[in-house]
Amino acid sequence: xxxxxxxxxxxxxxxxxxxxxxxxxxxxxxxxxxxxxxxxxxxxxxxxxxxxxxxxxxxxxxxxxxxxxxxxxxxxxxxxxxxxxxxxxxxxxxxxxxxxxxxxxxxxxxxxxxxxxxxxxxxxxxxxxxxxxxxxxxxxxxxxxxxxxxxxxxxxxxxxxxxxxxxxxxxxxxxxxxxxxxxxxxxxxxxxxxxxxxxxxxxxxxxxxxxxxxxxxxxxxxxxxxxxxxxxxxxxxxxxxxxxxxxxxxxxxxxxxxxxxx
Amino acid sequence: xxxxxxxxxxxxxxxxxxxxxxxxxxxxxxxxxxxxxxxxxxxxxxxxxxxxxxxxxxxxxxxxxxxxxxxxxxxxxxxxxxxxxxxxxxxxxxxxxxxxxxxxxxxxxxxxxxxxxxxxxxxxxxxxxxxxxxxxxxxxxxxxxxxxxxxxxxxxxxxxxxxxxxxxxxxxxxxxxxxxxxxxxxxxxxxxxxxxxxxxxxxxxxxxxxxxxxxxxxxxxxxxxxxxxxxxxxxxxxxxxxxxxxxxxxxxxxxxxxxxxxxxxxxxxxxxxxxxxxxx
Amino acid sequence: xxxxxxxxxxxxxxxxxxxxxxxxxxxxxxxxxxxxxxxxxxxxxxxxxxxxxxxxxxxxxxxxxxxxxxxxxxxxxxxxxxxxxxxxxxxxxxxxxxxxxxxxxxxxxxxxxxxxxxxxxxxxxxxxxxxxxxxxxxxxxxxxxxxxxxxxxxxxxxxxxxxxxxxxxxxxxxxxxxxxxxxxxxxxxxxxxxxxxxxxxxxxxxxxxxxxxxxxxxxxxxxxxxxxxxxxxxxxxxxxxxxxxxxxxxxxxxxxxxxxxxxxxxxxxxxxxxxxxxxxxxxxxxxxxxxxxxxxxxxxxxxxxxxxxxxxxxxxxxxxxxxxxxxxxxxxxxxxxxxxxxxxxxxxx
Numbered sequence: 001x002x003x004x005x006x007x008x009x010x011x012x013x014x015x016x017x018x019x020x021x022x023x024x025x026x027x028x029x030x031x032x033x034x035x036x037x038x039x040x041x042x043x044x045x046x047x048x049x050x051x052x053x054x055x056x057x058x059x060x061x062x063x064x065x066x067x068x069x070x071x072x073x074x075x076x077x078x079x080x081x082x083x084x085x086x087x088x089x090x091x092x093x094x095x096x097x098x099x100x101x102x103x104x105x106x107x108x109x110x111x112x113x114x115x116x117x118x119x120x121x122x123x124x125x126x127x128x129x130x131x132x133x134x135x136x137x138x139x140x141x142x143x144x145x146x147x148x149x150x151x152x153x154x155x156x157x158x159x160x161x162x163x164x165x166x167x168x169x170x171x172x173x174x175x176x177x178x179x180x181x182x183x184x185x186x187x188x189x190x191x192x193x194x195x196x197x198x199x200x201x202x203x204x205x206x207x208x209x210x211x212x213x214x215x216x217x218x219x220x221x222x223x224x225x226x227x228x229x230x231x232x233x234x235x236x237x238x239x240x241x242x243x244x245x246x247x248x249x250x251x252x253x254x255x256x257x258x259x260x261x262x
Numbered sequence: 263x264x265x266x267x268x269x270x271x272x273x274x275x276x277x278x279x280x281x282x283x284x285x286x287x288x289x290x291x292x293x294x295x296x297x298x299x300x301x302x303x304x305x306x307x308x309x310x311x312x313x314x315x316x317x318x319x320x321x322x323x324x325x326x327x328x329x330x331x332x333x334x335x336x337x338x339x340x341x342x343x344x345x346x347x348x349x350x351x352x353x354x355x356x357x358x359x360x361x362x363x364x365x366x367x368x369x370x371x372x373x374x375x376x377x378x379x380x381x382x383x384x385x386x387x388x389x390x391x392x393x394x395x396x397x398x399x400x401x402x403x404x405x406x407x408x409x410x411x412x413x414x415x416x417x418x419x420x421x422x423x424x425x426x427x428x429x430x431x432x433x434x435x436x437x438x439x440x441x442x443x444x445x446x447x448x449x450x451x452x453x454x455x456x457x458x459x460x461x462x463x464x465x466x467x468x469x470x471x472x473x474x475x476x477x478x479x480x481x482x483x484x485x486x487x488x489x490x491x492x493x494x495x496x497x498x499x500x501x502x503x504x505x506x507x508x509x510x511x512x513x514x515x516x517x518x519x520x521x522x523x524x525x526x527x528x529x530x531x532x533x534x535x536x537x538x539x540x541x542x
Numbered sequence: 543x544x545x546x547x548x549x550x551x552x553x554x555x556x557x558x559x560x561x562x563x564x565x566x567x568x569x570x571x572x573x574x575x576x577x578x579x580x581x582x583x584x585x586x587x588x589x590x591x592x593x594x595x596x597x598x599x600x601x602x603x604x605x606x607x608x609x610x611x612x613x614x615x616x617x618x619x620x621x622x623x624x625x626x627x628x629x630x631x632x633x634x635x636x637x638x639x640x641x642x643x644x645x646x647x648x649x650x651x652x653x654x655x656x657x658x659x660x661x662x663x664x665x666x667x668x669x670x671x672x673x674x675x676x677x678x679x680x681x682x683x684x685x686x687x688x689x690x691x692x693x694x695x696x697x698x699x700x701x702x703x704x705x706x707x708x709x710x711x712x713x714x715x716x717x718x719x720x721x722x723x724x725x726x727x728x729x730x731x732x733x734x735x736x737x738x739x740x741x742x743x744x745x746x747x748x749x750x751x752x753x754x755x756x757x758x759x760x761x762x763x764x765x766x767x768x769x770x771x772x773x774x775x776x777x778x779x780x781x782x783x784x785x786x787x788x789x790x791x792x793x794x795x796x797x798x799x800x801x802x803x804x805x806x807x808x809x810x811x812x813x814x815x816x817x818x819x820x821x822x823x824x825x826x827x828x829x830x831x832x833x834x835x836x837x838x839x840x841x842x843x844x845x846x847x848x849x850x851x852x853x854x855x856x857x858x859x860x861x862x863x864x865x866x867x868x869x870x871x872x873x874x875x876x877x878x879x880x881x882x883x884x885x886x887x888x889x890x891x
Contacts, residue, residue: 005354005453012351015344016363019370019424022381025391029384038389079279082272090269098273105284109482109526111499112291112519113284115506119294119516120287135283142279200374203484207506220376224489228383236377243372251365437630444594445627447614449641449692456615459640463631 023240029233037228048234058235061219068130068215069198072137076194079138080145081187085175087146088153089161099150105143113139114207121208128210136208137198144197145190152186152254153179185253192246295516305512313513323518327525330497333412333487334480337419338427341476342469345424349431350461353438364432371425379489382418383409410492418490423479427472434468434537466540474533478526498522543606545570545728546696551600553586560586562752564600568696573722573729575739578749579775584732587749588698591730593617604695615644620689624701626681628673634660634684635669641692659687662721679710686718690725697722699731703738715741736776740764748772770886773810780816780857782809784885795852800830800880806888813860815882818848821873831877832857839867850876 025039030048032041052058087099105113117136118127126132156179164178165171180187202217209218223232298313300306317323352364370378385391386408393405408414438461446456484499491500498518506515544567553561561583568574576584589595591602593614601610609617628637635656642652660666663683673681682702689697699718703711719742722729733739739746740760747757748771756768767773774781784807787793792801794809801809818836825831834852846867848859859876861867868874 008347008351008354011347015348016366018344019367019421021385021391022378022421023369023373024381025384026377026381036389037384037387039384039387039391039394079275083276086269086272092270098277102276102280105280108523109478111482111484111502112523113287115502115515115519116287116291117283118506119290119512120283138279139284142276146276196372202375206484206503217374217376220374220380221485221489224376224380224383228387232376232380233384236374236380239374239377243374247365247369247372251361255361439625439627441623441625441627442629444592444614445621445623445629445688446640447594448592448617448619448621448698449688450615450618450644451640452613452615455644460629464629 026233026236027240029230030237032230032233035229037230041230048230051231052234052238055231057214058216058219058223058231061214061216064130064213065199065216068133068137069195071130071134072141072198073191073194075134076138076141076145077187077191080142081149084146084149084153085179087150088156089179102143102146105139106147110140110201110203114204117204118207127208128212128214130213132208133205133213133215136204137201140201140204141194141197145194148190148193149183149186152183152190156182189250189253192250196243196246291516291519294512295520297513297516299511299513303511313517317514317517318521323521326496326498326501329495330481330499330522330525333416333419333495333497334477336416337423337480338473338476340416340420341424341427342473344420345427345431345472345476346465346469349428349435350465352428353432353435354440367428368425370421375422375485376489378422379418379486382414382421382490386414386417409490410494412491412495414490414492415487415495418486419480419483422483422486423476426479427476430472430475431465431468434471435465437464437467467537470533470537470540474530474537477529477533481522481526481529498525543603544568545572545605546730547603548587548591549601549603551587551590551597551602553583553590553595554598559752561590561597564749564752564754566747566754566757568728568730570728571726572745573719573731573743575731575733575743575746576749577733577736577739577746577776578755579734582749583752584734584749585700586752588621588700588730588732591696592619592621592698594621618692618695619698620692620694620696621698622682622685622689622700622702624704626673626685626705628681628684628688630673632673633669634665634671634673634676637673637684638688638691640688645692655691659691662690663687663717678706679714682706682714686721690721690727695728697727697729699729699733701732701734704733704735711738718742748775750775767810767884770808770810770889773884773886778813778858778860779810780813782811782855782857784809795832795834795854797832797852799832799883801883801885804885804887807885808888810884810886811857811878811882813847813858814845816857816859816876816878818850818859818861818868818874819877821875823875825875825877828880829877830880830883831875833873833875836868836870836872836874838870841867850874 029037029039029041031044031046032038033043033045033047034041083102087095087102114136117139121127121132121136126135160182161174161178164174169177200217201215202221205215205218206221209215220232220235295313296309296311298306298308298310348367352360352367355363357363383390387393388405390408392408393402396402397405442460442464443456446460447453451459482499484503487495487497487500488503499522502515502518502522505511505518546568548564548566551561551564552559564583564587566574576587578584586595590597593609593612597610601608603609629640632640638656638659639652642655647655656669657666660668663686665680665683665687668676668680673684676684682705685702703714706714715738722742729743731739731743743760745757745759746763748755748763750769750771756763756772758766763772763776767776773779782794784792784794784799784801784804785796787796787798791798792804793799799809821833832852834850834857837849837851837856840847840849841863844863846861846863846865848861848868850857850859857876
């Protein structure tokens with residue numbers, strides 16, 4: 001009685017087909033030659049990729065999203081990793097409560113975070129600005145970095161650090177020479193996922209983006225609301241490929257299921 | 263020892279950040295819920311329950327609530343029926359592709375929601391995969407209306423919450439020891455009976471938690487109802503967004519947001535309670 | 543034909559062979575141990591017997607009818623798992639009733655038999671407890687009761703005592719043995735613990751690398767090991783490399799020993815069969831002898847271990863602890879009956 005059994009495997013395959021269907025369809029549609037969404041397409045071409053390359057608003061939004069994601073990732077690691085280190089290695093009163101506090105933004109819907117940020121940013125004239133969007137995304141990425149890195153650091157064997165200490169390393173040198181090098185794969189994976197989280201963040205952005213500064217997902221939502229042609233499919237293919245690369249990197253380093261799981 | 267006394271200082275930046283950009287805005291949202299909307303539509307600073315009274319007495323709010331609850335129930339139920347076998351499969355399989363299969367199962371989580379919605383438009387649309395297939399088979403003459411209505415939103419939502427539920431189920435399958443199933447078999451239970459008497463009862467806590475998670479995610483989802491609903495599907499999430507942006511009616515948006523949050527907390531508490539009850 | 547027969551059983555996982563050509567015949571009411579180190583294939587054999595895994599080759603027959611293709615739930619084997627595998631969501635009574643319920647036994651009958659089973663394992667009154675509210679020993683008894691209550695054709699015990707502490711294990715060994723005897727139930731027990739095998743079973747099959755190295759009574763296995771592995775695995779043994787002296791006779795430590803001279807072989811002697819005598823004492827009739835120097839004596843409770851060093855090696859002698867220990871550094875002779883000598887060829891590396 002090892003393995004999954006035939007009935008179960010068959011059913012799982014069916015569900016997998018459903019899970020993958022939208023993605024497969026999008027990829028096929030990207031190469032459509034039609035003027036509208038018709039599936040299966042009546043012909044195949046690269047015309048929508050050419051259209052994409054000359055679509056100013058989408059490209060501008062793409063570039064802004066990349067810049068935002070990069071800044072968000074750097075700042076989130078800078079703030080989140082030290083906090084994770086303290087939570088993973090420290091013993092102090094109120095640690096549990098603080099862990100819970102740091103997790104709360106991940107548990108609450110971004111719909112509500114987005115609304116709160118809109119109300120907060122409007123009087124400060126931070127809506128539709130790069131700093132505003134960066135701060136908004138960080139409400140998601142900072143808690144994410146703290147959660148993922150706390151787990152990663154806590155899973156490092158204590159003995160190794162103790163060994164370094166008995167060999168005469170001061171606490172900070174232990175962190176620099178032992179803890180952080182051991183945590184590097186987790187750190188890279190965490191950076192990749194933070195980037196993705198910020199890049200794909202839609203709801204918070206919808207609240208606080210505006211004509212002056214609009215991220216790619218926001219532009220995509222607006223485009224899909226207005227028109228239905230395969231341009232978004234072409235863009236999606238580009239994004240899916242980029243996501244796949246990131247996912248593979250993360251899978252190599254720590255395992256995706258572990259990284260995004262609780 | 264790394265547990266130096268200065269270690270907690272490392273928490274200061276993160277704590278400060280979350281206070282300024284998370285806690286303070288949340289309190290602001292709370293504050294806004296007690297402001298009033300003047301006759302001109304402009305916001306009036308106040309400490310009153312007028313917005314609460316008006317919103318909660320509005321029959322539209324009731325309708326939105328029922329819509330949200332119904333949509334979330336259906337999406338969660340569908341997603342659970344799909345996620346459970348996949349999770350069980352992933353939990354049990356000894357395939358060397360297990361890691362890859364797990365990644366594929368949670369793929370939708372990592373692909374932008376807009377991309378997936380677009381995929382569903384292409385599958386369920388008037389000239390999408392389903393309709394063209396059914397028409398070419400001669401089963402239907404006019405295309406079925408599968409998107410820009412509740413059907414499309416339910417399908418899209420179910421798919422988008424499924425990866426989260428798969429992860430929740432996998433995490434909750436801890437008590438599902440293979441040996442217990444073997445014990446049941448050795449005691450004379452057929453594979454099907456073993457599933458009913460051992461596997462399913464032992465995974466009930468995981469199911470309760472996953473369902474709770476799926477429900478909460480569905481209740482607060484905005485993109486899927488918005489885009490796949492095509493403006494014809496009204497739920498709490500879409501209304502909050504409309505009030506906040508199009509109508510710039512912040513007090514009402516805040517009241518609805520807090521109201522939704524309280525609903526969610528109640529539902530989460532319920533599913534946790536259920537899970538704990540089942541865990542015994 | 544025996545009650546239970548395994549013949550030519552084989553189980554492969556990819557390229558590795560977990561069980562290779564295992565054949566075994568067990569009589570009704572007999573208790574047989576599969577003894578061996580971890581990874582020797584003993585548990586795999588038991589699981590094949592229970593129908594939990596399928597053999598790649600070979601057949602199993604029970605009471606004359608073949609069961610090789612029968613699914614686990616139709617085999618009627620009482621399996622006691624190493625982890626007990628008690629259903630955590632069911633009470634003790636429901637755990638025990640599980641197999642009866644699957645067999646469609648009537649409610650009243652189930653209640654009666656569960657009560658009897660609980661009395662048998664001395665757990666009356668524990669019906670409504672949950673497994674996690676029980677101690678390890680109690681859980682083990684529930685597992686046993688659950689396996690016995692279905693009146694299995696064969697009782698299978700898979701390392702069933704290994705999770706208990708030493709004292710409890712001792713008690714459970716005797717308890718299970720007496721239940722097994724009083725019910726006259728055919729039993730197959732898998733263990734890596736030789737004491738368990740020696741005390742609980744009529745016969746022992748020593749397994750090594752997926753095969754049965756030797757099968758026989760406890761005495762057979764201990765006194766007349768068939769292979770080098772059995773001699774090393776069961777009990778303790780001094781392993782002394784045999785050389786040839788100038789006259790071509792077999793020698794250990796440069797001293798002639800009365801065994802057949804063989805190339806690449808070792809002399810095996812149990813430490814308990816050896817005695818220490820003054821170096822001046824002459825060799826008795828039918829005795830073998832080696833002289834050496836006492837390196838040290840270690841008191842280990844019921845006996846004293848004396849480590850004796852000769853030219854080119856050491857050996858251990860177990861002496862009853864009442865006797866005066868020889869002085870360290872003193873020259874002594876180690877003697878043993880010739881019949882206690884066994885010679886096994888060295889395995890090719």
